Each structure stands twice: as C-alpha cells, then as structure tokens.
Amino acid sequence: MDFSLTDEQELLLESLRELLERSCSEEYMKECNEQHRYPEELVEALIESGFGMLGVPEEYGGTPVDTVTLMLVAEEICKQGGPHFVFGQALSIADMVEFGNDEQREQCMAEVMAGKPGFVLGFTEPQAGSDSSAIATTFTRRDGKVYINGHKTFMSNALRAKYMLCLARDAEAAGDAGKKAAFTMWWVPMDSPGVTVEPLSKIGWHMMDTCEVYLENVEIEEKDLVGVEGAGFMQLMANFEVERLLMAASMLGMAECAFGDAARYATQRVQFGRTIGSFQLIQEKITMMKLKIENMRNLVMRTAWKIDNGESVQVDSALAKLYCAQSCNEVIDDAMQILGGIGYTTDARVSRLWLDARVQRIGGGTDEVMIHIAGRTILKDYAV
Amino acid sequence: MTVVVAHKWAPNPQEATVAPGGTVDLSRAKPAVSEYDPVAIEVGRRLADAWGCELVGVSVGGPEIAAPMARKAALSRGLDRLVVVADERLSGAGATPTAVALAQAVGEVEDVRVVLAGDSSVDEGAHLVPSVLAGLLGWPSLAEVADVTADGGALVVERAQGSGSQVVRVDGPAVLAVAADAAVPRVAGMKDILAAGKKPVVELPLAGELPAQPEVVGRAPVPLAERGRRRIDTTDPDAAARELVAALRADGVL
Numbered sequence: 227m228d229f230s231l232t233d234e235q236e237l238l239l240e241s242l243r244e245l246l247e248r249s250c251s252e253e254y255m256k257e258c259n260e261q262h263r264y265p266e267e268l269v270e271a272l273i274e275s276g277f278g279m280l281g282v283p284e285e286y287g288g289t290p291v292d293t294v295t296l297m298l299v300a301e302e303i304c305k306q307g308g309p310h311f312v313f314g315q316a317l318s319i320a321d322m323v324e325f326g327n328d329e330q331r332e333q334c335m336a337e338v339m340a341g342k343p344g345f346v347l348g349f350t351e352p353q354a355g356s357d358s359s360a361i362a363t364t365f366t367r368r369d370g371k372v373y374i375n376g377h378k379t380f381m382s383n384a385l386r387a388k389y390m391l392c393l394a395r396d397a398e399a400a401g402d403a404g405k406k407a408a409f410t411m412w413w414v415p416m417d418s419p420g421v422t423v424e425p426l427s428k429i430g431w432h433m434m435d436t437c438e439v440y441l442e443n444v445e446i447e448e449k450d451l452v453g454v455e456g457a458g459f460m461q462l463m464a465n466f467e468v469e470r471l472l473m474a475a476s477m478l479g480m481a482e483c484a485f486g487d488a489a490r491y492a493t494q495r496v497q498f499g500r501t502i503g504s505f506q507l508i509q510e511k512i513t514m515m516k517l518k519i520e521n522m523r524n525l526v527m528r529t530a531w532k533i534d535n536g537e538s539v540q541v542d543s544a545l546a547k548l549y550c551a552q553s554c555n556e557v558i559d560d561a562m563q564i565l566g567g568i569g570y571t572t573d574a575r576v577s578r579l580w581l582d583a584r585v586q587r588i589g590g591g592t593d594e595v596m597i598h599i600a601g602r603t604i605l606k607d608y609a610v
Numbered sequence: 611m612t613v614v615v616a617h618k619w620a621p622n623p624q625e626a627t628v629a630p631g632g633t634v635d636l637s638r639a640k641p642a643v644s645e646y647d648p649v650a651i652e653v654g655r656r657l658a659d660a661w662g663c664e665l666v667g668v669s670v671g672g673p674e675i676a677a678p679m680a681r682k683a684a685l686s687r688g689l690d691r692l693v694v695v696a697d698e699r700l701s702g703a704g705a706t707p708t709a710v711a712l713a714q715a716v717g718e719v720e721d722v723r724v725v726l727a728g729d730s731s732v733d734e735g736a737h738l739v740p741s742v743l744a745g746l747l748g749w750p751s752l753a754e755v756a757d758v759t760a761d762g763g764a765l766v767v768e769r770a771q772g773s774g775s776q777v778v779r780v781d782g783p784a785v786l787a788v789a790a791d792a793a794v795p796r797v798a799g800m801k802d803i804l805a806a807g808k809k810p811v812v813e814l815p816l817a818g819e820l821p822a823q824p825e826v827v828g829r830a831p832v833p834l835a836e837r838g839r840r841r842i843d844t845t846d847p848d849a850a851a852r853e854l855v856a857a858l859r860a861d862g863v864l
C-alpha cells in the first residue's frame with residue numbers, strides 16, 4: 227500500500243500554500259466573514275493559477291487530475307483557513323459536461339472562469355429537503371415555450387449566480403405513478419422575469435449567500451432542457467458521491483486548521499505556571515483530535531483512490547461524509563475548548579470554523595440520510 | 611540569445627528548527643528552490659519573453675539536485691530547460707567552488723546574454739556567488755537589481771544604490787543579482803507542473819578540480835540582549851507613551 231504523494235502532487239500543494247499565504251491570510255478571511263463578502267480576490271488568484279479548472283477535461287480548457295489530487299487540494303485550502311466553496315467548481319462543471327448541451331456548457335464554463343458559481347443547484351424546496359421526491363416545482367409547456375413555477379429554498383449562491391440548474395416535475399404527469407421519472411432538469415437564467423431571490427439569514431457561512439428563490443411563470447425555451455427529459459433525478463445523483471467526498475475532504479481540512487491552532491496554543495498558553503499542553507486532560511484532547519483527523523484522512527483518501535480505480539463508493543462516500551461531518555465538528559469544538567475564552571471571540575478563526583462546520587452535518591445530505599444510504603446497502607451484503 | 615537563471619536547491623527555512631543554544635538546524639528541512647531564486651526566474655521569464663528567446667536554468671550542487679523532484683520544482687516555475695552539475699564534491703560547497711561549477715554550466719549554454727541570480731541563497735546567504743561567477747566569466751556584475759528591461763539587444767538595469775537607485779545600460783553579457791522584491795514570482799499551476807516533467811534537462815559531469823574551501827572552525831550565535839525589565843506605569847496613557855518613546859530613544863531603537 228503506497229501512501230506517498232507523487233512529485234506532482236507535492237509541488238501542486240506547495241504552489242497552493244504559496245498562493246494561500248499571499249491571497250488567503252487570516253485577516254482577509256476575517257474581513258470577508260465579517261462583511262459577509264464573497265472572497266473574490268482569493269477566487270481570482272485560484273483561477274489565475276489554474277486551480278479553478280483543475281479536474282476539468284482538457285478540451286474544456288482545464289487540467290484533468292485524479293480524484294485523490296482534487297481531494298488533496300480541497301483539504302489544503304481549508305487546512306490553511308480558506309473557505310470550502312472556493313474549490314470544486316470542476317464537479318459542478320462535470321454535471322454540465324455530462325448532461326448539458328454546448329451552449330449551457332459554455333455559459334457555465336464562462337461563469338466559472340470569471341470566478342462566479344457555475345450555477346445554483348436547485349433541488350431543495352420547503353417541503354422537499356431530505357425527501358427530494360417531494361419536489362413540487364413544475365414545468366408546463368405552452369405555445370412552444372416552457373414555464374417553471376415553484377419555490378426553491380436554501381439556494382447557495384443565488385445572489386451571485388447567473389443560472390439555476392432547476393429540478394422540476396412535469397405538471398402534466400398525474401399522481402404518484404412514475405414519481406422519479408417525472409423529474410427533469412432545466413437551465414434557468416436567474417435574471418428571467420418571474421425569478422425572485424430573498425437571502426436567508428444564517429448563523430455561519432457568511433462569505434456565501436443562501437437564499438429563497440421564487441419561480442413564477444418563468445419562461446424558458448425547449449433548448450434549456452438539460453440532459454434527458456424525465457432523467458433529472460438520476461442525473462442529479464450521478465456526481466453526488468464525489469461531491470460528498472469533496473465535502474468530506476474540506477471538513478478534514480477545517481479540522482486540521484482548528485487542530486493546528488489549538489496545538490500551537492497548548493504549547494504556549496501558561497496557567498498554573500505550566501503550558502496547558504503539559505496537562506494530561508489537554509493532551510487527551512489533542513490525541514483524540516489527531517486520531518479523528520487521521521481517520522478522516524484515511525476515509526477520504528481511500529475513497530478517492532477507489533473512485534480513481536473505478537470501484538463503487540456508494541457506501542464509502544456516505545461513510546466519509548458522515549464521519550468527517552461529525553468528527554470535524556468534534557475536533558473544532560475541542561479546539562475551541564483548548565483556546566478557552568479567546569476561542570469564543572472573532573479574533574480566533576476557530577470561532578468561525580465552529581459556526582461554519584455545523585451545517586456540514588445538514589447540507590449535502592444530513593447525517594441521518596448518510597446512515598440511511600450506508601445502512602441499507604451494508605445490510606444487503608449480509609441478506610440471506 | 612539566451613537568458614540564464616542560476617538557482618539553488620536548498621533547505622526550506624520555514625522547516626528549520628532552532629536549538630535552545632540559538633543554532634539553526636536545517637538538516638530535517640525539506641529542500642525547495644531557494645527562497646529568493648523564484649524571483650530571479652520570474653524576472654528571467656519576462657526578459658526571455660520580451661526577447662522571444664529561451665530561459666535556461668542552471669543549478670549546481672550535490673547528487674540530490676538531479677533528483678526528479680528538484681528538476682520539476684525548478685522547471686515548473688517557468689524555465690524552458692535545465693542544465694545541472696550534480697556531484698558529491700559540490701555538496702555544501704562554498705561560494706567559489708559553486709561559482710566555478712556554475713561557470714562551467716553557463717559555458718555549455720549558447721549565446722548567453724545575461725545570467726540572473728537570486729539575492730542570496732537561503733541557507734548560506736553569502737551574497738558572493740554572482741560576483742565570483744561574473745569574475746570567472748569576465749563579465750560585469752550588478753547586485754540589488756530591482757528591475758531589468760530589454761532595450762533592443764541591450765539591458766536596462768535599475769539597481770538600488772545606497773538609499774537611492776541607479777539605472778545602468780549593459781550591452782554585453784552580464785551577471786545580475788536580483789533583489790528579493792524585484793518581482794512577485796508566479797505560482798505554478800498543475801499545467802506547469804505536468805509540463806515540467808517533460809522539459810529537457812542536461813546533466814553535466816563536473817569538469818576539472820574545485821578550488822580548496824576554507825573550513826569553518828567555529829560558530830557563535832547572535833548574542834541575545836539582556837532584557838531591560840523596565841516597567842512603565844500606564845495610568846496616564848499620554849505620559850506612558852512619552853516615557854516609552856524616551857526609553858526607546860535612549861536605547862537607540864528609535
């Protein structure tokens with residue numbers, strides 16, 4: 227078993243660290259977070275150095291790399307205190323490369339190249355969270371046009387994105403028959419008449435907006451169909467596993483960031499005449515945090531390796547997402563405990579990580595949904 | 611016409627450890643392209659692009675500098691090709707033997723118009739190699755170079771002089787030591803890194819004898835100043851500030 231990185235991976239990570247040192251300082255992150263501002267300068271620097279198009283096929287102007295490399299980059303950005311969402315556009319592009327037509331693909335790519343989100347991923351609705359099959363947004367054909375009606379919620383980047391990849395059901399399809407086959411993906415320009423965006427007020431993730439989006443008789447064209455009609459649900463699922471893994475890799479990085487801050491603090495902070503790191507209760511925390519980080523890394527990298535080797539990761543990616551979401555929160559919480567009062571102030575980035583990490587147990591599929599996916603599949607192997 | 615950049619494969623100082631006695635231990639630091647050399651590579655890249663010519667890296671040192679990682683690290687930063695002299699006798703070599711080997715490597719490159727080097731190497735910091743190299747080549751040597759531009763086939767060099775600056779026009783070949791802040795080196799992307807593995811590298815055997823090297827027989831760390839342990843009463847902030855400034859003046863800090 228070879229755990230070493232290739233020369234290329236090491237050089238890429240070194241380059242990335244250099245870039246982050248210049249463009250992602252702690253003060254800069256603090257400022258963006260406080261001002262609820264998207265870190266545009268950081269995203270621009272990442273694009274300029276080719277990180278924005280990492281993992282995108284060459285014919286679309288990117289540099290293809292394996293999944294392990296993508297995960298290493300996602301981990302490193304967060305490990306250095308950067309936000310998770312500045313990397314991984316390659317995966318949203320992947321959806322469009324796979325299912326979009328030439329025009330949609332070009333539009334998505336142009337956005338990503340300009341440092342903007344490729345699109346808003348539009349599936350969650352007030353009544354359809356974990357249960358995506360409850361999606362009620364409809365598409366209706368009338369006089370050669372297509373009309374979208376519905377209410378999407380928790381739409382990340384809706385204020386900044388130019389398009390929505392909108393999952394809607396056929397208004398004509400009756401009842402529950404063929405439920406999943408009723409869903410179709412549409413490419414909806416966010417500036418179309420009938421689209422209303424209202425930001426939600428969150429406790430964290432301040433650098434990125436999350437909004438309610440109301441769609442009222444939004445007129446689009448037949449050409450705005452993405453992929454195959456009725457296959458929307460399957461298309462949505464196609465890249466879910468690697469997207470989940472990307473979240474897990476970012477959470478690993480976040481945990482490492484908090485861990486580094488806490489471990490350094492433990493060697494410096496003096497109480498009762500000794501560094502707090504010399505107390506065994508603190509050492510226990512440091513040890514368990516480290517153990518969780520190692521477990522996270524093993525899960526993430528092994529799952530990435532399996533993807534690169536063409537193996538199924540349905541269970542692995544759910545386990546990685548579940549474990550990393552929970553452990554990342556535990557590690558960051560312990561880091562805050564080690565920092566004491568300072569950790570609860572906005573001067574310590576651990577406080578931002580603490581708030582930002584919590585949603586990872588909810589978004590991208592909740593902990594419970596991960597268990598649901600993994601549990602039934604694991605048991606299938608033991609069915610007699 | 612060719613632009614050459616001399617660069618070193620040296621320990622990364624960010625991974626250095628400082629022993630309680632004040633000595634710096636670089637033995638466990640991972641090597642990298644020496645801290646200031648990427649600045650020279652960046653300046654060289656711009657110059658080579660302006661002239662439409664090739665940018666060749668030259669590096670001399672112990673056997674480890676011929677390793678694929680060392681080659682790719684340098685080539686990914688914008689060099690077109692590389693000439694290396696890797697020899698046990700150059701491990702930890704001082705300024706003179708290093709310059710002798712560099713002169714050999716530069717001699718193998720055709721039509722060299724300029725050799726650029728970093729401000730100093732991060733581990734030795736002698737600031738001597740470019741001048742000794744220039745002496746060996748019989749070329750002029752300019753240090754603390756802040757900017758270089760091409761004017762036809764000539765070089766217009768801006769360099770720091772005292773607290774001011776000087777602009778020098780150089781027609782023939784020259785060796786320039788580039789200041790650490792002359793340019794912000796570009797960050798290598800995956801495309802550059804992948805391309806680096808495919809760029810040509812020439813490995814030359816070390817020709818001839820190296821001059822004898824003076825031996826280091828003792829080292830002393832920078833003596834730590836005694837702590838003043840003076841306390842300033844801050845009840846009145848204005849008075850405290852005045853007292854602090856006066857104390858700093860008295861100690862020659864301000």
Ligand SMILES: Cc1cc2nc3c(=O)[nH]c(=O)nc-3n(C[C@H](O)[C@H](O)[C@H](O)COP(=O)(O)OP(=O)(O)OC[C@H]3O[C@@H](n4cnc5c(N)ncnc54)[C@H](O)[C@@H]3O)c2cc1C
Nearest residue numbers: 347348349350355356380381382436588589590591592594
């Ligand atoms: C900041 C943020 C950004 C987001 N961005 C996007 C986005 O860009 N696009 C998008 O489409 N969505 C987005 N989401 C939505 C996200 O995917 C949903 O929040 C998530 O899927 C959970 O849905 P829900 O919030 O409706 O919770 P619910 O599904 O209502 O779940 C509530 C609770 O019930 C549990 N539960 C539900 N079903 C079961 C079950 N079968 N068994 C056991 N427990 C169950 C859940 O695990 C959870 O604990 C975002 C959410 C947040 C918070």
